[in-house]
Amino acid sequence: xxxxxxxxxxxxILYGLGAVESIGAPPRCNQLFKVFHHRVEARPGSVPFxxxxxxxxxxxxxxxxxxxxxxxxxxxxxxxxxxxPMMEVANSECKEMLYSIARTTISPYKISFDIINKPVxxxxxxxxxxxxxxxxxxxVMESAGEHKRLIITFYDKDQIKKxxxxxxSVLRTAYQxxxxxxxxxxxxxxxxxxxxxxxxxxxxxxxxxxxxxxxxLLRKKGFDVxxxxxxxxxxxxxxxxxxxxxxxxxxxxxxxxxxxAPNIYASGIETFFFDISHHCSGADKQSRxxxxxxxxxxxxxxxxxxxxxxxxxxxxxxxxxxxIDRKVKQSFLQVLVGSAVPSxxxxxxxxxxxxxxxxxxxxxxxxxxxxxxCEGIIRYFEQC
Numbered sequence: 296x297x298x299x300x301x302x303x304x305x306x307x308i309l310y311g312l313g314a315v316e317s318i319g320a321p322p323r324c325n326q327l328f329k330v331f332h333h334r335v336e337a338r339p340g341s342v343p344f345x346x347x348x349x350x351x352x353x354x355x356x357x358x359x360x361x362x363x364x365x366x367x368x369x370x371x372x373x374x375x376x377x378x379x380p381m382m383e384v385a386n387s388e389c390k391e392m393l394y395s396i397a398r399t400t401i402s403p404y405k406i407s408f409d410i411i412n413k414p415v416x417x418x419x420x421x422x423x424x425x426x427x428x429x430x431x432x433x434x435v436m437e438s439a440g441e442h443k444r445l446i447i448t449f450y451d452k453d454q455i456k457k458x459x460x461x462x463x464s465v466l467r468t469a470y471q472x473x474x475x476x477x478x479x480x481x482x483x484x485x486x487x488x489x490x491x492x493x494x495x496x497x498x499x500x501x502x503x504x505x506x507x508x509x510x511x512l513l514r515k516k517g518f519d520v521x522x523x524x525x526x527x528x529x530x531x532x533x534x535x536x537x538x539x540x541x542x543x544x545x546x547x548x549x550x551x552x553x554x555x556a557p558n559i560y561a562s563g564i565e566t567f568f569f570d571i572s573h574h575c576s577g578a579d580k581q582s583r584x585x586x587x588x589x590x591x592x593x594x595x596x597x598x599x600x601x602x603x604x605x606x607x608x609x610x611x612x613x614x615x616x617x618x619i620d621r622k623v624k625q626s627f628l629q630v631l632v633g634s635a636v637p638s639x640x641x642x643x644x645x646x647x648x649x650x651x652x653x654x655x656x657x658x659x660x661x662x663x664x665x666x667x668x669c670e671g672i673i674r675y676f677e678q679c
Contacts (some may be wrong), residue, residue, distance in 0.1 A: 309617055324416060326355035328385035328442075330392040334402055334635040346401055346635055347429060349451040350396070354443045357435065358382065362393050363419070369538075373426035380417040384410060392417075403429050404449055429482060432585060434571055436627060444627060446571065453586050462537055475676060476519035476544030477550055480630060481506035482552040482640075485529030490555030492646025494656050499527065501655055505643065506551045508665030512518040516673065518545045536633030548638035548666060549676070550630045553655065554645045562620030562648040564611060566604035567640045568596040569631035595637035597623070598678060603641055603671030610667030618644075618651075641668065 331351045352358070363376040384390045393408045403423035411417050432448045435437070481502045483489035489498030503524070511519045521544075523535045539545050545594075554565070570593040600623045611618045630637050643664050644651045655658045 299649040313635060319526070323378070324381050324383045325358055326354065326385040327352060327379070327382055327418065328389055329353040330396060331629060331633075332396045332399065332406075334339045334399065335635065341472045345450050345454045345585075347451055349449070349633065350406065350447040352379075352445040353634065354367055354382070354445070355385075358445055360445070366471060368426065371425045371427050372423060374421060374423045375431070376421040378411070378417055378418060378419050380415050382417045384418070386643075403451075414430075415646075422447075424449070430455070431658040436571070441620075446632070450570075475546035476521060476549040477513055477672060478521045478523065478538050478545050478636075479506050479510050479513075480523040480535050480548060480550040481525075482550055482630075483529075484524050484527055487529050490553055490646050493649045493652035496553075496646045496652055496656060498555070498646060501553045501643070501646070501661070502517075502551045503527065505661050505665050505668075508662055509549070509551070509668050512665060512669040513672065516669070518672075522544065532629045533633060535630055536635070539633075539638070545636055547597075547636055547672070548578060548630075548634045549603065549672065550628075550638065550640040551668070552640060552642050553649045556645060559647055559649070562645045563621040563653045564604070564608055564644060565621035565642045566600045566607070566623050567628055567631065567642075568600040568623070568630065568638070569593070570597065570625050571574040571632075571633075572581060592637055595679065596631070596639060599637050599675045602674040602678070603639055603668055606671035606674065607641060607643070607664055607667035610663045610670070611654075611660070614657075614663055618654075 329351075330353070332348065333351070334348045335346055359380050359382075361378040361380060363378050366376075384393070385468075399406065404422055407421045407423075408419075409419040411419055424431075428451065430450045430452050432450065434446045434448075436444045436446060470481050481499075483499040483502060485499075487499065489502070491497055497652055503526075506522065507525065513520045521538060523538060524530050535550075536548075539548055554561075571589060606625045608620055609620065626640075628640055631640055644655050646652050646655065
């Protein structure tokens with residue numbers, strides 16, 4: 296027998312599903328194994344953004360969430376406290392993540408955590424913010440059927456007001472960029488080698504080579520292109536996505552990767568996008584506006600992914616007609632979650648498949664893949 300927990304907070308609904316424990320059975324603790332805080336830092340002259348930040352909790356199973364205070368206020372300052380009962384921090388690395396987030400001072404909101412042992416073991420999480428300026432949304436999402444994630448998004452209420460008065464669709468701000476720019480993210484780099492496979496292929500090197508080809512092709516077409524890296528250096532995930540926060544010209548982000556699998560026969564091209572819009576609910580006017588903006592961006596991410604995937608697949612088949620289509624999929628990938636603009640991640644093939652690795656090793660094939668990405672981007676802008 297199962298029971299469903301429903302939590303309504305600030306107009307949003309969180310569903311939690313947990314098995315009923317048998318009488319006398321020892322309680323089982325959920326595992327919190329990762330916390331990620333993507334912050335959008337305001338800089339002089341930067342474009343104002345709707346999103347101020349995202350706080351992402353990764354759990355081993357569906358979290359139970361108790362609201363300890365709905366919204367304690369003192370003047371404009373609002374404080375909300377949540378408790379995750381029967382939860383334990385999985386490792387010291389995760390604990391350090393919590394402490395690091397709590398030490399953050401440059402933010403329109405303040406976060407604190409307390410690990411509780413008695414009377415019920417768990418984690419207490421408190422957010423302090425100006426309720427006149429900052430809003431919050433919540434969503435619990437599943438990733439590939441393995442982990443549960445709680446995403447808390449902080450947004451700028453002033454931007455919601457401007458969006459309300461806007462006469463046209465808005466992607467990431469209350470303003471439209473004049474000339475679309477493209478962020479090309481060459482996955483991994485430096486000490487982070489990514490996947491490896493046949494012929495001594497290293498993912499970080501493949502990604503960089505293809506990404507540089509893409510950048511050159513797009514620049515010849517007149518686009519502004521911004522590379523997250525142009526050399527063999529390690530760039531943190533939050534640093535990759537921060538480009539979408541501060542780059543005024545950025546309209547889309549393309550993350551380039553190469554695949555690997557224990558099954559040496561796995562092969563093919565697949566492309567991912569992230570969609571949170573269907574997981575946010577709320578009946579008030581601001582909630583509806585926020586959901587509309589998120590839906591607009593997520594639908595454009597899907598359109599971008601579809602165009603790039605179809606084009607890359609077509610170009611790859613010029614060289615190898617039997618390249619497998621692994622389809623366009625939704626996925627919880629950090630670089631996509633943290634992006635403030637429509638974004639997609641393309642996996643160019645499996646380095647662990649001998650035949651596909653032989654293709655990827657070939658310079659002409661990598662140039663074909665880059666040409667496919669470029670054409671997919673052009674098609675996307677023609678349809679927007």
